[in-house]
Amino acid sequence: MKVRVLIMPKRGLLDPEGRAVKEMLTDNGFTVKDVKVGKVVELEVEEGTDIKKLVEGFLINPLVEEYIIE
Amino acid sequence: MKVRVLIMPKRGLLDPEGRAVKEMLTDNGFTVKDVKVGKVVELEVEEGTDIKKLVEGFLINPLVEEYIIE
Structure with a gap:
């Protein structure tokens, strides 16, 4: 069987990659409210x-990540 | 608006992280046919x-990645 698991940083925790992507998109003219990278x-x-x-x-690391199974 | 983008290595290209996860799961007793990490x-x-x-x-890097918008 095929399963897709999405693993995201927990809400409220640091997401440096998301922050970097947000900044890069903003610098390139997009209006971005939030970015999360998982x-x-x-x-x-x-x-x-x-x-x-x-x-x-x-x-996953349950301390800092949460997941969704699809 | 909220958008979720899934970015995966293109089929047939190297996916070292997927390979590593597959090996680790196999070593831990799971029967895994394929793993892709994106x-x-x-x-x-x-x-x-x-x-x-x-x-x-x-x-994305269109040379090596493909994506799905959800």
């Missing part, structure tokens, strides 16, 4: 794989 | 912003 991990795994265990155990 | 950029911009121009001009 990761996408697209997985193709066996049926029945415990995705929550896989993601929480191996892909 | 970026998510969540933008909050003015209504009417030319998103295609923003993404193609400033966020």
Whole structure:
């Protein structure tokens, strides 16, 4: 099965890459209110794989990141 | 308006991070057929912003990356 996991910095925590992108876009004439940068991990795994265990155990840092499974 | 852009390495091109994640998951007992790692950029911009121009001009490298706007 295919699963897409979006991993984002937790709201309120530092997101230096998001800040840098926002500044760069603003410098280039865009009006940008907010930018957040995270990761996408697209997985193709066996049926029945415990995705929550896989993601929480191996892909994210729960202190600073949150995730959405699609 | 809020826009989410998913930026992935083009199919067939090197994805060293995806390969590393696949290997790490396999070492930890998961049966993983494929892993691709990309970026998510969540933008909050003015209504009417030319998103295609923003993404193609400033966020991606069209030689090696492709994107989906959600």
